[in-house]
Amino acid sequence: MNRSLVIVMGALALCVTLFGGSYLAGQRLCQVCVVEPPGGLGWLQKAFHLSVAETARIQKLHNNYLAQCSVTCRMVADKKQEVATALNGTTSLNPLVEQKLAELADCRAHCESQMLQYFTEVSQNMPPAQGRRYLAEMQKFALGLPEGSQQSVSEPAGQ
Secondary structure (H helix, E strand, O other), X not given: OHHHHHHHHHHHHHHHHHHHHHHXXXXXXXXXXXXXXXXXXXXXXXXXXXXXXXXXXXXXXXXXXXXXHHHHHHHHHHHHHHHHHHHOOOOOOOHHHHHHHHHHHHXXXXXXXXXXXXXXXXXXXXXXXXXXXXHHHHHHHHHOOOOOOHHHHHOOOOO
């Protein structure tokens, strides 16, 4: 009986410890999510050691870029649909399909140009050494994005 009581009490203590640890970890995670919502620029401030004023200027640039990017992403999606419509039922590339593909390529080039311009503007609002490091990283990011991932970059937090 004495040994059973020790086992039960040990198991109960283990359960209480696991529950308490899980509860505290969950609370901490919620606090972090409230303070640092997804899509925020806290990561940028930390990674590049930016001041609050620099981060605020960059946040304004970011909000303007998101508005532009949403429009551009919608245009790319519309052009993709036009290509799909032009391809519907065809067995070869016709002049209409080629025209729609060229328009889609122009939209994608415009998107990438906007993105690189945004990265350049952000880098210019950082201390010079940090700006150069940021721009180099973002250029690698922008030029190495797989197809379709630009949409996830443009979505504001909470969508």
